[in-house]
Amino acid sequence: MKKEILYKLAVFCFFLWWGGFTFYAAFVIPTGQKILGDHLQMGLISQQVSTQLNYIAFVAFSLLVVNEFADNEYSFRKIRLFAKICLPVMIGLVVFLILFHPLLDCSLDPLKKVVLDKNQFYFLHRIYLIVSSILWLIGSVYIALLLRKR
Numbered sequence: 001m002k003k004e005i006l007y008k009l010a011v012f013c014f015f016l017w018w019g020g021f022t023f024y025a026a027f028v029i030p031t032g033q034k035i036l037g038d039h040l041q042m043g044l045i046s047q048q049v050s051t052q053l054n055y056i057a058f059v060a061f062s063l064l065v066v067n068e069f070a071d072n073e074y075s076f077r078k079i080r081l082f083a084k085i086c087l088p089v090m091i092g093l094v095v096f097l098i099l100f101h102p103l104l105d106c107s108l109d110p111l112k113k114v115v116l117d118k119n120q121f122y123f124l125h126r127i128y129l130i131v132s133s134i135l136w137l138i139g140s141v142y143i144a145l146l147l148r149k150r
Contacts, residue, residue: 003067003070006063006066006067006070007067009063010060010063010064010066010067011064011146013056013059013060013063014060014061014063014064014139014142015143016056016060017053017056017057017060017139018136018139018140018143020053020056021053021057021132021136021139022136024046024049024053025136028049029042029046032045032046040113040114040115041113043108044108044110044113047104047105047108047110050097050101050132051098051101054094054097054098054101055098057090057094057135058091058094058095058098061087061090061091061094062091064083064087065083065087065088065091068080068083068084068087082141082142082145083142086138086141086142089138090135090138090139090142093131093134093135093138094135096131097128097131097132097135100124100127100128100131101128103124104121104124104125104128107120107121107124108121
């Protein structure tokens with residue numbers, strides 16, 4: 001029973017991260033920019049949301065690793081090689097995002113609502129978006145393999 005709970009919790013957290021990330025990127029950011037009329041205003045909101053998504057991702061990926069290496073009937077046997085390679089990579093990428101995020105924060109003054117160094121911020125933000133996109137793509141492949149397994 002505990003192994004089944006671990007499996008369900010791992011999958012739930014993973015889909016919470018992936019679905020949250022997808023919905024936020026596809027709908028909330030464009031809508032927020034349209035309503036607020038400003039990329040910076042939406043960015044200040046995204047600054048908070050992305051931190052939460054990163055923490056959810058870390059928990060989800062960690063639970064998936066524990067589930068995978070628990071070698072129980074609820075592990076993802078058919079995608080084991082992918083899981084053993086990609087889950088540690090995904091954890092590494094999300095840890096990078098968590099540690100990298102404060103660099104972006106230092107480029108903003110949330111009280112004055114200004115970007116302090118636009119060139120630095122946009123360079124760092126581009127890196128952040130690329131790493132986030134790679135993480136999302138790996139997660140998407142993982143979902144496709146999970147669905148194919150069934």
